[in-house]
Amino acid sequence: MALTTELRTQLQLREVAGIPLQASTVDNWSQIQNFEAKPDDLLICTYPKSGTTWIQEIVDMIEQNGDVEKCQRAVIQHRHPFIEWARPPQPSARNAKDCMVSYYHFQRMNQMLPDPGTWEEYFETFINGKVGWGSWYDHVKGWWEMKDRYQILFLFFEDIKRDPKQEIQKVMQFMGKSLHETVLDKIVQETSFEKMKENPMTNRSTVPKSILDQSISPFIRKGTVGDWKNHFTVVQSERFDEIYRQKMEGTSINFCMEL
Numbered sequence: 001m002a003l004t005t006e007l008r009t010q011l012q013l014r015e016v017a018g019i020p021l022q023a024s025t026v027d028n029w030s031q032i033q034n035f036e037a038k039p040d041d042l043l044i045c046t047y048p049k050s051g052t053t054w055i056q057e058i059v060d061m062i063e064q065n066g067d068v069e070k071c072q073r074a075v076i077q078h079r080h081p082f083i084e085w086a087r088p089p090q091p092s093a094r095n096a097k098d099c100m101v102s103y104y105h106f107q108r109m110n111q112m113l114p115d116p117g118t119w120e121e122y123f124e125t126f127i128n129g130k131v132g133w134g135s136w137y138d139h140v141k142g143w144w145e146m147k148d149r150y151q152i153l154f155l156f157f158e159d160i161k162r163d164p165k166q167e168i169q170k171v172m173q174f175m176g177k178s179l180h181e182t183v184l185d186k187i188v189q190e191t192s193f194e195k196m197k198e199n200p201m202t203n204r205s206t207v208p209k210s211i212l213d214q215s216i217s218p219f220i221r222k223g224t225v226g227d228w229k230n231h232f233t234v235v236q237s238e239r240f241d242e243i244y245r246q247k248m249e250g251t252s253i254n255f256c257m258e259l
């Protein structure tokens with residue numbers, strides 16, 4: 001049974017250093033902040049809805065040398081636990097407009113996050129960074145500035161979509177692995193949108209409907225670049241571009257908005 005609307009409106013996000021987060025994350029914050037990575041740990045650092053699940057599956061497929069059965073050993077969220085969920089960061093970025101659309105549909109179906117309201121209301125919430133995990137702009141700018149100072153592989157959703165093999169190869173090299181071309185091709189195939197949408201270990205179908213109601217919007221929804229054009233009005237798009245220019249001023253990062 002889904003949470004009632006009344007209960008959902010009570011699901012307020014709380015803030016740590018100005019970043020809205022789920023209450024359970026805030027309650028465990030000191031434990032999360034004290035997390036110490038081991039030298040060979042690989043952290044996947046994504047803004048929500050930027051392809052987290054996709055890169056998780058790619059990384060595991062590489063780690064398991066393309067062995068599909070091994071990647072079926074558990075659901076994706078158990079194979080790579082989320083640090084902020086405090087049960088026991090490579091940044092991946094996706095253009096802000098598609099990210100907003102994806103996040104909007106996710107908040108409609110995710111009963112553990114506040115109801116997004118109408119698309120117009122959500123537009124304001126998102127551009128003001130009042131969504132869970134905070135501002136898209138701060139996340140992307142922060143990691144972009146950091147990328148040359150640490151051992152970081154910065155990936156774009158749009159690049160993986162355009163040329164999955166080339167980007168998977170980059171991840172493989174970053175992980176210090178060398179896999180045969182046929183294995184790479186298999187990984188490309190197994191991590192395609194169609195495969196991951198059907199795969200119960202990646203599509204969140206095992207999560208109860210009371211948490212993720214996939215009848216409202218599927219977790220693996222469209223997986224495209226440019227879906228924002230189906231949601232943004234011309235006025236919204238122009239206003240967004242202006243705000244984007246202000247917020248991203250001074251950064252050299254460039255996003256592809258359509259393929």
Ligand SMILES: Nc1ncnc2c1ncn2[C@@H]1O[C@H](COP(=O)(O)OS(=O)(=O)O)[C@@H](OP(=O)(O)O)[C@H]1O
Pocket residue numbers: 046047048049050051052053054098101102103105106191192193194196219220221222223224227
């Ligand atoms: N294999 C593959 N190919 C293309 N696109 C894919 C793939 N897997 C997931 N996706 C799309 O990624 C979006 C979900 O992002 P996240 O996994 O970061 O979501 S979450 O933050 O972990 O909830 C969500 O985007 P939208 O479809 O635009 O909503 C998913 O459909």
